[in-house]
Amino acid sequence: MKQSILFDLDDTLIYCNKYFNLVLDQFADLMTEWFAPLAATRESIIDKHTEIDIAGVKIFGFQFDHFPRSFVDTYRYFGDLLGRPGSKDEEKRLWELGMSVYDHEVEPYPFMEETLETLTLQGHRLHLYTGGDPAIQRRKIERMNLERFFQDRIYVRVHKNTDALKEILREGRFDADRTWMIGNSLRTDVLPAVECGIHAIHMKREQEWTYNLLTIETPPRGALLTLTALSEVPPAIDDYLGIAKEPGV
Template sequence: MNQQTLILDLDDTLIHCSKYFIKSKNQFAEQMQDWFDFLSKDEILQKQLEIDVKNVDKHGLHSSLYPESLVLTYKYFCVKYGRALKKSEIELVRRVGQEVFELEVQPFPYVYDVLDSLQEDGHQLYLFTGGDKKNQRRKINQLGLDHYFVDRVFIHEHKNSTTLKKLLNRIECEKKSTWMVGNSLKTDVKPAIELGINAIHIPSEFEWSYNIIDLEIEPSGTFAELESLLQLPVYLRDYAFIHEAI
């Protein structure tokens, strides 16, 4: 078996993430409509998305930014329509956002079987995830993923080519046998392609628009798109078979 170095994303690749935010945003929008009954849900969600993406681009993926984006959205519409800001409403909105980070997260149902297969096939597994350490560690520990990654966990609030390059330099891997696997074109696939390693895109059922971009760079390594993480072990076995035969 041709052993590979696999760098795996966490949120919406191994575990559910976006669906919790969708539920939270809908709850926020419904609350906002109680205060601004002339606003459509789409108007509210579009403004929240605009504020959220701007903050993430500037400050990274810290968990405090999401609740703050809800508060800033509330304040925006209050100022725009001359509604008095209320401390109780601000705290209610912030609480809606904070609850996302207190939920017991769920892995995709087949994750442990896939990770077991990848380990049995001899691949070296790394976890490269975006967010603040406290929140990401909470999820990793809760789901027992330390068993597979041990000290090979890398958490960055800015998940991009710069932080991926730091990881690659630290583990001293060969580009031709190294893969970035994740759901985000922006924070998983694009950095991998820019750095010349292989990339596997596994689209999420619920995708944050922040992650969706046009890839304007030609891969120098292998680039594949799989429908499910379940296909990953077989794909890598087939890849190894073909390349060992060449």
């Protein structure tokens, strides 16, 4: 039973959140230096940034300039709140800091190559479905030479949600009973997969963005698995298909 398997990219196949967290720590350091004398705490700065960041994603999706914009918006919020005059130089510094997250090297998760090779050799058809700016995501894909596994079956969306996944499944004429979505985000990977009636594997990560966390209440039509390592994916799919082929299942 050959399957169609859609993989997320960031924090599923390659590291992402840890680099955003590093830059966010630098942002919090700067903001604390500037606003702590006016009674702003590091915790309040991070909390407000999280609020602004998530609100922006809901409007703009994963546009490349959303992250640096969230830094500037947070800076302006505290400036207005505490009466501190704004500075174009400081805003420029924050913008450049936010953009620097895209300069980090692309680092694969352990067993990325082996997992994709195993699934390919088993005859499964692999697809890559990622959210973000097309140019930035394509650059990551090229650096990891991922086209050798996914060829032209690569989909990049600024807004990654149930509607986007439905469109991909419809245009590609996927068989829902033989299609899987694998990703770290409960919000943009797992929930859309469940709502589209396909199988889903949640790659649980130690460091997870608040935006990605939610409770899935929709009953799954197919498999809904939680794994922690890519090497677990091929045997998990094999095990599920073995169970699904048993009489009465």
